[in-house]
Amino acid sequence: xxxxxxxxxxxxxxxxxxxVKAVWDAWTDPKQVAQWWGPRGFTITHHSKDLRPGGQWIYxxxxxxxxxxxxVTKYFExxxxxxxxxxxxxxxxxxxxxxxxxxxxxxxxxTKMEMTMAVSTPEALExxxxxxxxxxxxxxxxxxxxxxxxxxxxxxxxxxxxxxHASLETxxxxxxxxxxxxxxxxxxGMTMQFIKADLKPGGHTLYVMTGNDIKMYGxxxxxxxxxxxxxxxxxxxxDEKGNPSRHPLAPTFPQTxxxxxxxxxxxxxxxxxxxxWELTDAATPEExxxxxxxxxxxxxGWTGSFDKLEDYLLRNE
Numbered sequence: 001x002x003x004x005x006x007x008x009x010x011x012x013x014x015x016x017x018x019x020v021k022a023v024w025d026a027w028t029d030p031k032q033v034a035q036w037w038g039p040r041g042f043t044i045t046h047h048s049k050d051l052r053p054g055g056q057w058i059y060x061x062x063x064x065x066x067x068x069x070x071x072v073t074k075y076f077e078x079x080x081x082x083x084x085x086x087x088x089x090x091x092x093x094x095x096x097x098x099x100x101x102x103x104x105x106x107x108x109x110x111t112k113m114e115m116t117m118a119v120s121t122p123e124a125l126e127x128x129x130x131x132x133x134x135x136x137x138x139x140x141x142x143x144x145x146x147x148x149x150x151x152x153x154x155x156x157x158x159x160x161x162x163x164x165h166a167s168l169e170t171x172x173x174x175x176x177x178x179x180x181x182x183x184x185x186x187x188x189g190m191t192m193q194f195i196k197a198d199l200k201p202g203g204h205t206l207y208v209m210t211g212n213d214i215k216m217y218g219x220x221x222x223x224x225x226x227x228x229x230x231x232x233x234x235x236x237x238x239d240e241k242g243n244p245s246r247h248p249l250a251p252t253f254p255q256t257x258x259x260x261x262x263x264x265x266x267x268x269x270x271x272x273x274x275x276x277w278e279l280t281d282a283a284t285p286e287e288x289x290x291x292x293x294x295x296x297x298x299x300x301g302w303t304g305s306f307d308k309l310e311d312y313l314l315r316n317e
Contacts, residue, residue: 006118007122007125008118008119008120008121008122008124008125009116009117009118009119009125010116010117010125010128010129010132011114011115011116011117012113012114012115012117012138012141013112013113013114013115013266013272014112014113014115014141014144014145014161015110015111015112015113015264016110016111016113016144016145016148017109017110017148017149017152018109018110018111018148018151018152019106019109019110019111020081020082020104020105020106020111021081022111022148022151022152023104023111023113023144023148024080024081024104026144026147026148026151027084027102028049028051030046030049032147032151033046034046035147036140036143036144036146036147037061037140037143038061038140038143039136039137039139039140040136040139040142040143040295040296040299041063041064041136041296042061042062042063042064043061043062044059044060044061044062045059045060045062046059047059047060050075051075051078052075052078053075053076053077053078054074054075054076055074055075055078056072056073056074056075057071057072057073057075057086058071058072058073059071059073064296069091070091070092071088071089071090071091072090072091072092073086073087073088073090074086074087074090074096076099081104082103082104082105083101083102083103083104084100084101084102085099085100085101085102086099086100087099087100088100088117097119097128097131098117098118098119098128099117099118099119100115100116100117100118101115101116101118102114102115102116103115113141136299136303138161138162139160139299141161142159142160142161142299143159145157145159145276146158146159146295155278156278156279156288156291156292157276157277157278158276158277158278158291158295158298159274159275159276159277160274160275160298160299160302160303160306161272161273161274161275162272162273162306163266163270163271163272163273164270164271164272164273164306164309164310164313165269165270165310165313166269166270166271166313167265167268167269167271168228168229168263168264168265168271169228170271170313171263171271171273172228172229172263174309174312174313175231175261175263176199176225176231177199178194178197178199178205180312182194182207183308183312184305184308184309184311184312185305185308186209186211186305186308187209187211187212187301187304187305188304188307188308189211189212190209190210190211190212190214191209191210191211192207192208192209193207193208193209193210194206194207195207195208195217195240199222199225200222200225201222201223201224201225202222203221203222204219204220204221204222205219205220205222206218206219206238206242207219207220208240214248214249215248216237216247216248217237217238217239217240217242217245218235218236218237218238219235219236219238219242220233220234220235221233221234221235228263229262229263229264229265230260230261230262230263231259231260231261232258232259232260232261233258233259234256234257234258234259234280235256235257235259236255236256236257237255244256250290250294252286252287252289252290253287253290253291253294254279254280254283254287254288254290254291255282255283255287256279256280256282256283257277257278257279257280258277258278258279258280259275259276259277260275260276260278261273261274261275261276262274262276273306275302277298279291
């Protein structure tokens with residue numbers, strides 16, 4: 001189990017299905033980093049990068065609302081393929097927001113990224129948490145996963161992570177018990193009712209979601225339910241009898257999506273959930289284009305569900 005965080009530190013751990021060289025290059029090559037750095041909807045313009053102790057990375061981040069954010073990153077430690085230490089969030093006229101340490105390690109072709117963001121006080125850390133949450137900053141590391149996947153396999157995927165204050169056993173129950181699952185999964189303002197619930201490999205569920213002047217049916221077909229920490233299932237829109245249908249408000253949204261849910265225990269009280277969406281082989285070019293275009297919307301939808309899950313866990317402690 002991982003050690004508990006210090007009160008002035010925020011830690012993020014991710015495992016990427018790519019060798020450490022690919023992850024390091026994605027971090028340090030300006031052409032690559034420009035394709036994923038920043039929250040969803042943000043882009044960057046690279047100005048200069050001097051990757052060495054004492055060197056600086058200077059860039060401008062462009063928000064989806066048109067606001068520009070000048071950034072000056074100063075490096076303190078650079079150990080190729082293994083470690084970066086730098087100050088983040090400084091501007092040409094202002095100090096950095098926090099000190100970042102990133103460790104990279106490879107095992108069996110996968111890379112573990114361990115990031116620690118340190119500030120002066122616990123109070124300052126809470127302010128940083130709110131800034132990151134408001135900007136959707138954690139989606140940066142989801143975008144990195146998508147970039148690495150596209151670079152290695154050519155596949156377009158959608159990835160989203162969240163760490164919950166719950167044990168691994170509790171989190172698995174939240175995903176596999178229909179009574180719990182239906183309470184938090186629906187989009188904000190909607191409710192979910194199971195018509196059929198057979199949650200086992202080879203089984204399927206049929207459900208209906210209502211609210212916001214919408215009524216839509218869906219089906220989930222379970223493929224894997226392994227080791228109490230992984231689920232794989234296909235899901236799609238359907239009619240009340242389970243026949244394939246379309247999203248009532250987005251007719252070109254993929255009819256069927258393959259969902260992979262990986263759960264990782266971070267310590268005795270916290271579990272990180274990683275959800276990956278990808279298209280099935282039957283997807284059309286139009287569905288693929290819609291899938292890519294709607295990643296920000298999908299982030300918003302999953303964020304709303306995850307917020308509900310956090311609240312549900314608190315109410316059922």
